[in-house]
Every structure is written in structure tokens, then in C-alpha cells.
Amino acid sequence: MASKRATISDVASLAGVSIATASKALNGRQDVRAATRERVLAAAAELSFQPNALARGLISGQTRTVGLLTSDSVGRFGIPVLLGAEDAFGAGEMAVLLCDARGDAIREQHHVRALLSRRVDGLIVVGESTSPRPSVSKDLPVPVVYAYGPSDDPSDVSFVPDDVGAAAMAVNHLLAMGRRRIAHITGPTHYKASRDREEGLRQALAQAGLPQSGQTLSGPWSQRWGRHAAEMLLMAEPEVDAVFCGSDQIAAGFVETARERGRRVPEDIAVVGYDNWEVLSTETRPALTTVDMNLEQLGRTAAQHLFAAIDGKATPGVHKMPCQLVIRDSTSPPGVS
Amino acid sequence: MASKRATISDVASLAGVSIATASKALNGRQDVRAATRERVLAAAAELSFQPNALARGLISGQTRTVGLLTSDSVGRFGIPVLLGAEDAFGAGEMAVLLCDARGDAIREQHHVRALLSRRVDGLIVVGESTSPRPSVSKDLPVPVVYAYGPSDDPSDVSFVPDDVGAAAMAVNHLLAMGRRRIAHITGPTHYKASRDREEGLRQALAQAGLPQSGQTLSGPWSQRWGRHAAEMLLMAEPEVDAVFCGSDQIAAGFVETARERGRRVPEDIAVVGYDNWEVLSTETRPALTTVDMNLEQLGRTAAQHLFAAIDGKATPGVHKMPCQLVIRDSTSPPGVS
DNA sequence: CTCCTGGACTTAAAGGTTTTCGGAAACGTA
DNA sequence: TACGTTTCCGAAAACCTTTAAGTCCAGGAG
Numbered sequence A, B: 001m002a003s004k005r006a007t008i009s010d011v012a013s014l015a016g017v018s019i020a021t022a023s024k025a026l027n028g029r030q031d032v033r034a035a036t037r038e039r040v041l042a043a044a045a046e047l048s049f050q051p052n053a054l055a056r057g058l059i060s061g062q063t064r065t066v067g068l069l070t071s072d073s074v075g076r077f078g079i080p081v082l083l084g085a086e087d088a089f090g091a092g093e094m095a096v097l098l099c100d101a102r103g104d105a106i107r108e109q110h111h112v113r114a115l116l117s118r119r120v121d122g123l124i125v126v127g128e129s130t131s132p133r134p135s136v137s138k139d140l141p142v143p144v145v146y147a148y149g150p151s152d153d154p155s156d157v158s159f160v161p162d163d164v165g166a167a168a169m170a171v172n173h174l175l176a177m178g179r180r181r182i183a184h185i186t187g188p189t190h191y192k193a194s195r196d197r198e199e200g201l202r203q204a205l206a207q208a209g210l211p212q213s214g215q216t217l218s219g220p221w222s223q224r225w226g227r228h229a230a231e232m233l234l235m236a237e238p239e240v241d242a243v244f245c246g247s248d249q250i251a252a253g254f255v256e257t258a259r260e261r262g263r264r265v266p267e268d269i270a271v272v273g274y275d276n277w278e279v280l281s282t283e284t285r286p287a288l289t290t291v292d293m294n295l296e297q298l299g300r301t302a303a304q305h306l307f308a309a310i311d312g313k314a315t316p317g318v319h320k321m322p323c324q325l326v327i328r329d330s331t332s333p334p335g336v337s
Numbered sequence C: 001c002t003c004c005t006g007g008a009c010t011t012a013a014a015g016g017t018t019t020t021c022g023g024a025a026a027c028g029t030a
Numbered sequence D: 001t002a003c004g005t006t007t008c009c010g011a012a013a014a015c016c017t018t019t020a021a022g023t024c025c026a027g028g029a030g
Helices: A008-015 A019-026 A034-046 A053-060 A078-091 A105-117 A163-176 A192-208 A223-236 A248-260 A295-310 B008-015 B019-026 B034-046 B053-060 B078-091 B105-117 B163-176 B192-208 B223-236 B248-260 B295-310
Strands: A065-070 A095-100 A122-126 A144-147 A157-161 A182-186 A242-245 A270-274 A289-292 A317-321 A324-326 B065-070 B095-100 B122-126 B144-147 B157-161 B182-186 B242-245 B270-274 B289-292 B317-321 B324-326
Touching: A008 A019, A008 A034, A019 A034, A053 B053, A065 A078, A065 A105, A078 A095, A078 A122, A078 A295, A078 B095, A095 A105, A095 B078, A122 A295, A144 A295, A157 A163, A157 A295, A163 A182, A163 A192, A163 A242, A163 A270, A163 A289, A163 A324, A182 A192, A182 A223, A182 A248, A223 A248, A242 A248, A248 A270, A295 A317, B008 B019, B008 B034, B019 B034, B065 B078, B065 B105, B078 B095, B078 B122, B078 B295, B095 B105, B122 B295, B144 B295, B157 B163, B157 B295, B163 B182, B163 B192, B163 B242, B163 B270, B163 B289, B163 B324, B182 B192, B182 B223, B182 B248, B223 B248, B242 B248, B248 B270, B295 B317
Parallel strands: A065 A095, A065 A122, A122 A144, A144 A157, A157 A317, A182 A242, A242 A270, A270 A289, B065 B095, B065 B122, B122 B144, B144 B157, B157 B317, B182 B242, B242 B270, B270 B289
Antiparallel strands: A095 B095, A289 A324, B289 B324
């Protein structure tokens, strides 16, 4: 360990100037002769001087730090958002203080207080699902932006994936591929994601003037459920020629069972998944056409808007972020391998 | 936004005492009459006073903050470590400053400087693989602990999973289940993880006086490779009665292809995976027996040792953390379903 | 009555940096 | 020489908290 950290006054005395001058030289301000600045910079380098961010923050009132609060244990969806945010922040000189509330409101309040006491410049709250969640707290002295899971207070700023639009896009893709008997297997109905994706399907089918093939099948977000639902669906609606699944896990299960039952994917049945979870979507046979929610991008956008809010220009409301359809082999047009 | 944050002097004047007395009352120190403390506490509550952690840190030299530096984009293995660390820290009053170096040494140095300038009390570096990585920097003024990926400098403190021991444990489990012709499919040989796991296999087989069934098959860490390797193995070594796979992805691919080729798992061939990545290990048919590296526990331990190091008691060296065999259906004894 | 003790509280310094303002030197002009 | 202007630099305040040292007073001992 280095003996003791150099302060600006060490730099100043080594360079033979006052503290004020050293500060000005270091911060690239005017009113310093070039030669003097040179000397100060050399002294700083020699002492490997690092300005104390605490002292600096104490004066400026800005810590260049934001809090990132995750409700659930940084699940499958929190990670990319977090990465995107960290990316946007890290590009500048921001730092991210990470807190995990473990889904506990008490702990969340505790973390908010801790972050505030550290004088963060802003807060990003990333939800565990797209269902609205309680606003983190009224009257916080810093701006707050919600990512993935929106706040239930419309005057807050939230960024969520456009599940309805993405589902419609997926179904329209199936229609464009010539499919007409489209079924839907998805997650539990208490998830807003399930309801939104079903709504997108409904809209797309209505616009095409087609009925849905069979009832929507709801169950857990698991591969096991996908297999089980496949059995049911193939029995009840043997004519089905496409399935829109609410997640890649479900889609992977469906594909597996369909194969076993002798249905060819995509020749007999086209399949679309959701999430673009690559360990599943690229490893099934055939690889899955699926919806990518662009979560990293969403996280970046949330972070950028937090910057804007810190600078005073907030944009309240729930912002729906576009998703993207990743087309792979599970939806090739019939007859084409 | 609240108008202006209350400072301790606001509290003091509202309570009608000096700043020093307010500080003592708030921090639960002696030399304050009970009635006075009462008044101060009431005033603090009324103003919802939050002590400024910056000012506090400036004095004490302790920020109660640690930096968490991930080399790769917080991959599959970084997350649990991160969670465990955050858990251990959050139990107290520590906060975690998250930085992602994106595998870039320059960016890493940049982040280290930024963290140092924020006066973190310590650093945790989590690697992207178990291969040793360059020490983050010599002569840092704060202690550093490496998690998952060890430092190449033995005088640093590192915590890594005991891959050799875990692989031996997995193979011994297969032996205990009566398997005698054990094959090995694993990842690229330039991963230390691959080499360690193969070494564990070798030791267990040597101790049992048995040869390995066929050569070790090395390829990508993917399900696809697992399927491909299965084809090769079943062709070359049709008698094989157990396979130890270097990852759950490989194991999932193996199981799938073995099924298709008419081999029953576990009756004909027992399979052990590695990582306990639940989306795979619990969703294959049958569910996979697999090695869990206890990464959350590893992260917690690393964090606790960082505390110790901050308090002056470091424990240099590479510490191998025990893994755990999670036994599921893919290794039931032959004859038992 | 004086002296001492100890409790309760206040004053002031310290921690590292930024910033405002004033001062001094150098130089040009009348 | 006197004066104004420009250029460069330094003193000191401010940010908020903690803490060592000091003040004041009441009460007990001698």
C-alpha cells in the first residue's frame, strides 16, 4: 500500500505555487501561465495525484454518481438493463452504485436512504417484470427513472418494452410467411407481459380478419410448460400451422415436443419465441425466430434520460421502447428449408 | 424535489443546541443529557435529516464503499458472485460501486483510477473465467480481492471454485453408481476450467484404477457441441455407460442426442453436467445431476475477506472454494428409474 | 469557604477541494 | 512620474461533519 495519498497541497508545494493556482492548473482554467501549468502538471504526475472526489462533491453538490436499484435479485431481465445503463454512465465520468432490494419494500426504502445519504445525483429503478410497481418514494431530492418495470405513478419517468407492438409484429411476420392458423402459448395471466403479448396477437389477428387457433394457453414461463402445452395443442388443434410463444423457454419446449410428435418445424408448424435468450433461441433445432426487447438499449436510454432529468429536463410518462424481431429458421416460409 | 437538504446545523439550531452536541446526540455518544438527545432526534426527524456521507468520509477517511470490477460484461458467472458480494456488504452499511471493464485493460485502469479517486475502501475483481488474469495494479492504496478468476500474482488474495475437486467428486459419484466406462466431453482446452475438470476426472479414475472411455472431446461450451460430441462418442465408444460433461450446455446437448439415438438416460448412460445453470439443468429430460460452484457463496466469502483485509488482516494466496454436487435424475443407479 | 470533580455543552480545527476576490507585478500611455 | 490595464497568482471562505479541547456550573469534600 502506498504510504499516503497526495493532496493538492502536496502538489502545490512541490510545484512551488499556491493551492489555488494548482487547482486552476489541474482543472484547465484560465489565469495560469503555460509554464506554471506545466510545472503543476508535472508535480501532480510525479505524486500520482488523484483529486479527492469526496471533497469535490462536497463543494459542488454533484457526486457524478447514480444509484441503480433492482427490486428482484437482478434477474434475467435486470442484467441487460443494468449493463446498458452502466454503459451510458461509464461513457462519461459517472459511477453506478448498485443496490439489490431482494423484492423487499422495507429494504428498498433503506437503500434509497443510504443512496441519498451518499448524495447520488439520480436513481434508476429496474423492475423484475413489466408489471407496474409502486413509485419508489414521493418528493425525493433527486430525479428517478424506472426501467423495464414502470412506476404506477404516471408523473414518474418510465421506460418499458413495447410488448403489444412486438407481439403484433411477430404475428404479422407469421402472417407474411403465409400462416393462417396461429395459436398462442404464454406465461401466467397475472404477468402484464402475458396480457400485453396476447393483446398484440389479438390486434394483429383482428386486423387480418383471422381467428386465433384455439384458446390461449397460460402456464409457467418454463420449457416444461412449453412441452406440456404442445401436447395439449397438437391434440386439440391438429391443423395449427404456427405458434406464437410468450417466451423462448416455452418455445424451446414446444419445438422439442413437436419434433417428437413428428411435426416438422418450420415446414409444418412455424414457431416464434420471445426474449431472444440466446442460450435457448440459438440452440434449439431449428434456431428460433424471436422477439428481442433490446434491453441494453432500453437501459442506455433510461440512463440518458436520467442525465436529462438531472439537468432539469424531465420527460414524465411511460415510454414504450421498440422491440426487434430476430428472424431465424423456425419461421421460414413453407416449402423452403 | 425537496427544497434544500437539511444539514446538521439546521438540526442543531432547531433543537437549540450547538452543532457538536447535535452530532453527539445523533451518533449516540456520551456527554449528552437524555432530554437534549430527545430534542435533537426530534428535530432531525422533523427535517428528515440525512447525514452527508461525503463530509463524513472526508473526515474519517472511510467511505464504506467498495468497488466491484468485472472484466467481462458481467457474464453468467459474474452475476452470482456480484450478488453474493452485494449481499455480504449490504448486510452492514457498505455500498457497491459497479464497473465493467468490457475486457479492456485500458478501461480497467481507468475505472481503477476513478474508484480510487472516489476513495473506495477496497476492490473486488471478478474474472470472466477461472483462468488467471493479470494483477489489477501494484501498490494500490486499498486492498484487492479476486473472485472466480484469480490473479496471476500469488501474493494477491483470490477465491476460485475448486474445479479439480468438484470434477473428482462428480466422477466418484458416477463410480459409486456402478458406472465403469466413463467418457468426458468438455470445453476448449485453453480454458483453465476445461483442464482442471479433466484433471479431476483423471485423478478419480486413477484412484479407482480405471481407464477413461475414449479420448476427452474438446469443443465450444455449447449445446450444439454437446450434440455433435454425442454423435462422435456413441459411434466410437458404443459401450460407454457414463459421461461427465464440462458444462450443462454440453450435457443438455448430449442428453438430447443420446435420447434420439435410442440410449436411455440414466439407464444406459448416466450424465453429469457442470454449472447448475437451472434453465438447462432442471429442464432437460431427465433433470441433470450437475456441479454447483456455489458462486454466491464464493462472492460472499470474497467480500468478507475484503472486510478482513480492510481491517488489516489479509490472507494472501489462491483459495479454492468447495463445490457441491446436485444429484438429480440423470445419474440414478442402473435398474432404478 | 475553597478546591476539586465531573457532567453538559460549546468552540474551533481538521479533512481536501473549488472559487471569489483582492493584490502585485509588468507594461504601456500621457 | 503618475496612472490605468492586463496578467498571473495567493488568501480565505465555503461545503458538512467529527472530535479534541475548552468553558461553565453545580455539587461534594476538605
